[in-house]
Amino acid sequence: MTEPGANTGIIGFLGHVFSVRLGSADMKGAEVKQQIACRILLVEDDEPVRERLAKIIGRWSGGQLLGACGRLAEAMAIIKDHPVDLLITDLNLPDGHGVQAIRMLRKTYPQAEAMVISVLADDRNVLDAIEAGATGYLLKDSDPIDILDAITELLAGRSPISSAIASTIVRRLSGRAAKTDVAPDPKEVQSLTPREMDILWGIAKGFTYGELAERLEISKNTVPVHIKNIYRKLQTNNRSEAVYEASRRGLIKL
């Protein structure tokens, strides 16, 4: 992706646009894969929900459903044997946690994308997944149109964010800044640009994408692009398990 330090002002913004549209290798790859049908793996333990989602995705021309699993082990086996472009997974599985599948996916296919299925899209669960490498989430009861919308948006480099998740991230980042006097190792944590911080703050304060775009004088459509970048920077798969766990606990209020 782009140099985090350079993403300030208009040049920074332009840099983003270019990096997303032209410069980024994985975006190019995603667009290509989308054309040749995106290989999708669905993991959901609740049968009716799994059936429903499988039906919706199966009907979609842009995607190819590799499988719809109810257990983590099945999903891991598929990830091992078949290239996967997009993993859509529930978090609480009977034999494990969806985060494990996400981490394995990101390790095996670094270009692949992951989405979380959540019934509540509550901040903690989704953030856990984001730290494991997910860049989007689906609500279990969303309409088919909304589900496919979310998938195409994600593949086009745009991620959604709820104000609850944004506010938890903000809280966590300020907590981390307050807890450690030493600057975090830039190799470990890529710091957010001022623009990204502005967006995160704005969403946490309850502004809509439209209001935010107007205030920051950017296009409404680039807000989710920034958000996907934020998610990527929050990913902790390059850190040790212990650090991951510690930061996960630090995420919890009090």
Add this chain to the structure above:
Amino acid sequence: MKWLRDSWWIAAGVAILGLALLPDLVSLPEPQGALVLDRATFIPADGPEREVALPHAIRSHFGLGPSNNPRYVIEFDLPSVPNAGLYVYVPTVNRRLALSFNGEPILDFESSSLLTGSSVAGPLMARVPNRLVPGRQQLTVAVEKGGFAITAYLSEIYVGTEAALARAYNLRNFIFVQLKAMALAAHLVLGISLIYVYLLRPKDILFSWLCALNVVSLFIAIGVQFGWVPRLQILLPVVNVLVPTLGFLFIGFSLAVLGFRPPKALRYAAIIAPLVLLPVFLTGTVTVKSIMTVGDVVVLVASYLVSTGILLWGSVWHGSRDARLIVALVAVIAWYSARDAFVVVTAPEHGFNLLVAFPRPILLALVLMMFMRRMAASFDSLDRANETLNIKLAEREAELAAFHRQERTKTANLVREQERQRLTHDLHDGLSGHLASIIALSERAGDRSTEQAAREALNDLRLVIYSLDLGDKELPLALANFRERLVPQLRRLGVDLDWSMAALPEISGVTPGNALIILRVLQEAITNALKHGPARRIAIRGAIASDDTAAIWVENDGRSFTETAGGHGLGNMRRRAQQLGGDICIEPLASGSRLTLTIPQRLPNLSEEAAE
């Protein structure tokens, strides 16, 4: 204020100087209109008689002088005998005297005066018997000189009427007998009270030195003022050998006033000196006794001078207020005792007055004042300490109370958070998952109404769960959450949403409970708008309503809607709004209607009110 303090110092200096020079500047009046007898025939017991001038001193030459009991014989002519009677007046006598007039005894000093000691030099007046005839008269003065180092002294003698003599006699009697008696009484009273003070605080160095000083000085004062009373004469050797001890104790006292611990050597000297000196004095010859007496006085005067020096140093360089209080008087005492020693040895012609007894009670009074001031200071510091302690205590209590409150809130928050997490977890894994299943199943079966009901249930569940997480001033977050769920709902129905909360003022006092009430009112308003007026567009906006209230409008472009048509749902909404101290109001628009929810900018805490 500096000049005032300076003038105080100057006045005090002048007063002390005046006191020191007083005996040499002021002379007491002599009788007017009386016969002055200033020549006498001096008849020693073992030598030739000779003519002498009065006043006359018999120097003892360390006890080796002439005979012990000399006589003076004075002859004079009396032209006429006054009707009122005739008196003999001797202004200063410092020995036991016996007077005879024309061979007839008229007075024995010992029986006429209370104070008969070595420090007493008082006046004497006696009436001459009435059987007088004009012409030559003879007055005989017998002096009991005794074995004392102090020079025997006889002043000139006056003979006259009572009217002529009484005033001079009374004045001298008052000053040198009565005032000295009073000084002794004061010394006794103050001394005893200071001994009592020591008993109250025996560990205090100053108090113990002062107590010892008092015991010794009282003993000596009694000795030198009554010492010639035969029954008390046995005390005189002890009084004599205690004089150096008095000096040592005074030095120790001066050091203690400044807060120093007097050296041990001083203590030992004060105890050992009399023990060593007493046997020497008792067994020694008159000469030895005389030399010892002079030595005692020299030690005492030197000690007074040393003490003056110590106190002067303390008051000037050490800044001791106590030392300043007494230093001048100690200087006067040193000066008076030196002067007394000089008078005793030389017996100067202008008077034989011993003064050191006068300032002593004043010194004790000053010491008492010193103690009073120390006591007041310690009371003050006690009060201050109390006050400080009280303030500190109150501070600590407040701190502790605040800490306790904090802890309680923290614990409550922790419990609430744990409870919330448990609840969320349960709802997430259980209820919401089931609802999602129901939605999927009913969709598959084409059961629209079940699906709708399950969706509403899930939405309501989300409303509750999201609001559980809210902190104060996080109403915008709750509203954003609400909007995020509203957007797909309305999109499904083909209704545009125009949402802006940018103008909503900051709302404080937000709790999960009261935020949920606001969200439910909005949910109800939207449900109404969708149900009653088939709207194409819904606008929701936050705004400031007044200085302390905020408003949220919900506008729809469907059928014009009036309050009367509201029914049950509207009453519910109003009741909820009023719970928060707000209200709702519905007004028709040209097309559609507008519902306004007003709420206070500071929301009431419903759970606390309920608890009350």
